[in-house]
Amino acid sequence: MRGASVKTLPDNPNLDHLRQQAKDLLAGLRDSDPSAALADAQASLAEQYGFAGWTELKAEVDRQQGRADVADPALARDIAARYDLGQVTGSMRSVARADEIGRRWSLETDRGRWAVRTTDTWIPIVDVETEVALQEAAVGAGVLLPAPVRSGSGAIVESIGDHSWRVNRWLRSGPPLSAPVSATLTRELGRILATVHGLALPVDRISPWHTMRFAARGWAEMAETAGAKGAPWAAALADAVSTLEDLDSVAGPAAPGLSDAPPVLCHNSLGPNNARRAADGRLAVVGWEHAGGQPPSWELGDALTHWTINPNGGVNTAGARALLDGYRAVAGTLPPLGMGMFAGAVTSLANYVAGQLDHALTARDEEIRRYQDRSVRHLLAHLPTRAALERLLDEAVSLSAG
Known part of the structure; x- marks a missing residue:
């Protein structure tokens, strides 16, 4: 789980692709708010790219035109x-x-x-x-x-x-998707997850990214370091410490880990950024380089957090139920449910956040530092919460019992 990381514009950004992303995002927003307008989707998309509004995002697109590098x-x-x-x-x-x-x-x-x-x-x-x-x-x-x-x-x-x-x-496909994703597409994503899990390809371990905390320091200590170094996002990190610690507890020993279920070989990083709408309308999956092992319930929990929690913390319940329904339609049943299904997601989120903090503090190049600072500020302002995960679990349990 990468969290609500700031999106990265391609080297030669295409305004038409951004417009398509906004239209796709609008469909997801309307699952929860039928009155949502295209301007709302454009504003949300601009924020996900780390900009104050659509106008600022378009200006950045103009600035980056023609900046792609050419190989020998x-x-x-x-x-x-x-x-x-x-x-x-x-x-x-x-x-x-x-x-x-x-x-x-x-x-x-x-x-x-x-x-x-x-x-x-x-x-x-x-x-x-x-x-x-x-x-x-x-x-x-x-x-x-x-x-x-x-x-x-x-x-x-x-x-x-x-x-x-x-x-x-x-x-040939459209641009990456953005959360919250429409129920039509999350249902297809659920079917894809169940299909891959159904292959049951063996793997010898759960991905370490989802089971191990790589940072030796706690969140409070990281906030102190950021403050001492004058990081522009130090105050935001200090404010986020309690949320990060609360999420850590989801993967703690008090939470049912569901790890008795054997891992299967899976995509292991199937967020909206690794999905595209192909020319024929189907969902295409990219980014298989991080393939690894997870119990099916863990990857399902990870997908729910990425696809149905919007950057402001709200839950697209229609999208969540569609994802779960699509999974069950292929698998016949849902994997074991419980807060432990999010254990891998919150562990990988912690690793990602810690890595982004380190990159921002150590960046030397001015352009890279500017991007990293913007990315960290966005990430800390859009962390998921335990309450959102509990709501997703309630949806899963309700659908399973229905």
Whole structure:
């Protein structure tokens, strides 16, 4: 669970994509408030990108136009040759700033368009062949995703130039989704989750990201450090300490962990940002690089927090019930229910928040520091609460009993 992290504009942002994101978001807002207008969705989307309003967001889009980086043509040709992609027909351009895996690029050849990315900072939870086997099994079960491409030697990851690379087929789709997501799409997401869980591919452990706290310091100590260093968000962190500590207790020994259920190999990071509406209207799932093990109830709890809690803490109950209904329609039943189903979600949230705080305090580049400070302020202002998780559990229990 990444929490309500600030969205990142692509390197060459498209205003039409933002308008589509706002329309998709409007459908989710209207599940809870039928009177919601497009202006409300635009304002919410701008806030999720870390801007005060739609006008400010549009101005940033204008500022970033044409800022995509262009790769060395020789590198593009080497990648195309290594993966047998055909003859390069245009520049290889960056898609977005580097993330925790690497940087994404777009490459066009006479055989089509390809999603290319570096994997220099990628720390996989399972080996790449296990991850690809999950994708292949998911495709066989009807899940739509951009298929991974093997090189001429049969490898998924290749060292080319100064970087490690991997390639996927380009899937024509719309922009990433934003919470709260409409009930129509959350129902489909529930069906996808149940389908992947139903594959029951074995895995030897639960993802450490969902079971271990990596930061040695507590929230209060982190707030003191931020204050001492003059971080612009230090006061916001101090105000959020009680909420973060309350969320920590959800994963504590007093909460039923439901961890007696064996983990299955799953996507492991299936938030709205890793989903797209494909050209045919279906939900496409991207971002399989973090595949790992979770008990089905944990990943279901994680999906509920990402897809049905809006950035201001409200719960889209229609979306939550649709997600659960879609899951049950495929699986026949819901996995074990209890507050423990959110244990993995709150642990991964704690790891993400701590990591963002550290990045913001240590950033050297002015542009990166500006982004990180904006991201942290947004994240701390939009944390989920125990009350929201309890409401989601009530919905799940009610549907299960119905």
